[in-house]
Amino acid sequence: MGLFTAGCGSSSTTADGGNGADKTYVVGTDASYAPFESMNGEKIEGFDMDVLSAAADAGGFKVQFQNTPWDGIFLTLKNNDRDIVASAVTITDERKKELDFSDPYFEATQMIVSKKGAELKTLAELKDKKIAVQNGTTGDEVVTKMLGKGSPNIKRFENMPLALLELKNGGVDAAVGDNGVVLEYVKNNGAGEFVTSVDSSFEKEHYGFVVKKGNTELQKKINDGLKKIKENGKLDEINKKYGFS
Ligand code: ARG
Structure with missing residues (x-):
């Protein structure tokens, strides 16, 4: 349950240093966080799914989403149960000590x-x-x-x-x-x-996708994909779909 492959249409892309095999990464998300991630029947959907799936398509990798409780969600990276966490996660200095983040993809407060x-x-x-x-x-x-x-x-x-x-x-x-x-x-x-x-003291927050500390290879793939969808208008399109811009 809750296990779905996104970006299935991307078989023409080749990634992984040209070895031809698109690796599928398991993505943990607390899917009780609409509009960023929620369950629609058995399917996990939302802004984060759209952004990461688009970045995966652009970056030449595949993702499948798995509903994961927020409590302990970062531990699943350490345990290698999940490769990525996509869960409206705010990039903070404290978290950066333990985890690696992609470039920001959304601003919140x-x-x-x-x-x-x-x-x-x-x-x-x-x-x-x-x-x-x-x-x-x-x-x-x-x-x-x-x-x-x-x-x-x-x-x-x-x-x-x-x-x-x-x-x-x-x-x-x-x-x-x-x-x-x-x-x-x-x-x-x-x-x-x-x-x-919104209290005037509330700071700007930025959402990032999270990987295990030191997984710079995957971090780079996500960032390459994010860069492409920022440049080609796809991220703007997704923002519009959710009424964010
Ligand atoms: N942005 C907040 C944080 O990183 C809340 C994220 C909660 N996400 C979720 N899917 N429940 O702490």
Whole structure:
């Protein structure tokens, strides 16, 4: 289940230093993160799938996506269970110590979402409030930095839909997560019910594809593919498809 080959139409490409064999890489993704990655029946689809598949086509390699829980997703690279993680992963200095990233392919920022009538618009306003985040994300990091690691007010969930459901059900006062995912949720779950806001302290984040530390060969293949789709307009086209540009 959840195992699909993308870029099947690319058999005419030759990669791998000209030995003719297109290698298929296994890609881990937490497919509960629309519009970046989500399950459509058995199929994993989303912005990240489109971008990486296009980069693979352009770079002469193949990918198959496998649904993988966010918790421990980077360990799957260390264990060689996955070759690539494509999961709306923010490139951070901390993560770069343990992992290698492709060049950036998307810009994002954190976003606060709260209930209409009980709006919380700044990070400062979140003090002493209950906040839901996805465990181990950059959203978790900004909230933890503000409230302190041991704060009982931070509720950490294994995926973003659970964090957002907690807000909808009134179990927390706000949720913090990537803007694209928060906006998609609000759009699909009663836009009139929620208020979104970006704190002025929230930094720009950049998504990158992740490989095992030291796998510079694969990192280079991905970057070559990304460069091509940035140049030939394919990345723009995918951005348009998702309403990102
Ligand atoms: N961009 C955030 C981070 O890297 C959240 C990514 C979560 N991705 C996912 N598919 N659940 O920490």
